[in-house]
Amino acid sequence: MNFDLTAEQREFKRIVHDFVEREVRPRARHVDETGEFNWEAVRKMGPMGMLGLQVPEEYGGAGLDAICATIAIEELGWGCGSTALAISAHNHLGLGPLVDFGSEALKRRWLPQLATGRGRLACLALTEPGAGSDLQGGVRTRAVREGDAWVINGAKMWATNASIADIIIALCRTDPAGGSRSLSQILIPTDAPGVIIGPPEKKMGLNGSPTHAVTFDNVRVPVENLVGEEGFGLQQTLATLSKGRISIGALALGLAQAAYERALAYAKERHAFGQPIANFQAIQFMLADAATELHAARLLLYHAAWLKDQGRPFATAAGMAKLFATEVSERICRNAIQIHGGYGYSREYEVERMYRDTRLMSIGEGTSEIQRMVIARSILKGESV
Numbered sequence: 001m002n003f004d005l006t007a008e009q010r011e012f013k014r015i016v017h018d019f020v021e022r023e024v025r026p027r028a029r030h031v032d033e034t035g036e037f038n039w040e041a042v043r044k045m046g047p048m049g050m051l052g053l054q055v056p057e058e059y060g061g062a063g064l065d066a067i068c069a070t071i072a073i074e075e076l077g078w079g080c081g082s083t084a085l086a087i088s089a090h091n092h093l094g095l096g097p098l099v100d101f102g103s104e105a106l107k108r109r110w111l112p113q114l115a116t117g118r119g120r121l122a123c124l125a126l127t128e129p130g131a132g133s134d135l136q137g138g139v140r141t142r143a144v145r146e147g148d149a150w151v152i153n154g155a156k157m158w159a160t161n162a163s164i165a166d167i168i169i170a171l172c173r174t175d176p177a178g179g180s181r182s183l184s185q186i187l188i189p190t191d192a193p194g195v196i197i198g199p200p201e202k203k204m205g206l207n208g209s210p211t212h213a214v215t216f217d218n219v220r221v222p223v224e225n226l227v228g229e230e231g232f233g234l235q236q237t238l239a240t241l242s243k244g245r246i247s248i249g250a251l252a253l254g255l256a257q258a259a260y261e262r263a264l265a266y267a268k269e270r271h272a273f274g275q276p277i278a279n280f281q282a283i284q285f286m287l288a289d290a291a292t293e294l295h296a297a298r299l300l301l302y303h304a305a306w307l308k309d310q311g312r313p314f315a316t317a318a319g320m321a322k323l324f325a326t327e328v329s330e331r332i333c334r335n336a337i338q339i340h341g342g343y344g345y346s347r348e349y350e351v352e353r354m355y356r357d358t359r360l361m362s363i364g365e366g367t368s369e370i371q372r373m374v375i376a377r378s379i380l381k382g383e384s385v
Contacts, residue, residue: 195215
């Protein structure tokens, strides 16, 4: 079942899969063990359109639909969770606000280099030491207008891509009075004086996707670097996260697909009690569940992406897809280790890395608990998906 993909979408999937199999997957273990970002492969993604998946062609992007963007991140996740996360964050979190809300001048200035690979990547900085899910009340980073500049002071955490990015779009408090119109998004070049990027965080997984604390110490940027309207940063951020949730779900799906394939192959090869372990019902049940859940997760993600392409409300569908795909991925990767037995716990086998990588997916861009709150509010209002 291909969700009735068009011929162009199927061809795009084939091209990306072949590229990932050749350029990304073989380096996944090295990337994880060393923490080195796979620039060699990423530079080759520019001409393919993978660094500007949904950036309009007039700005150097590929101008792809949401289903193709979902396919691209799924295939990258199949090859390497670290590389996939960096590219997902670049496309959907870093470039997304620029494409959707940025002024024409900001788009002309930044999108051509970021979407084609002539520059580095993009980063979105939201989370702070006291603000995770509570963005409206918890953001303390301040941007004060002084003449023709914004002066920014504050600290962010968990900023994916910060050290490998040309720009950071930061959510800042521009109105100290508070409320839903007190936050704004501001574009900050990473080489601006006063931008301090901390060392990479030491994480459970996704070691080749650099994540940092970022401090802004009297950083000055032109007032024109405001992304969208002043005071609408919260609304813009929530819209960006809704799109990003499809992408994170796709990344989790790719990791789960890879773990399932490894488990299936191992179950056929490994013998116990004189026969392949695939003959045992306990193993068959885990494989059957994985195949079923992969199929369901893919349909949920493609449906959410299709709604977006149709210009229809998709936030609830995206939340459902992200919730299901990320939790399914953790379960499939866990069971892939179980099927491998003791070998699955060894770093010699790829399923160990996949399990560590997928653990973030039910936390980042809205935890599973937040997704359930969003979905519940929607259905209690009588909204349909």
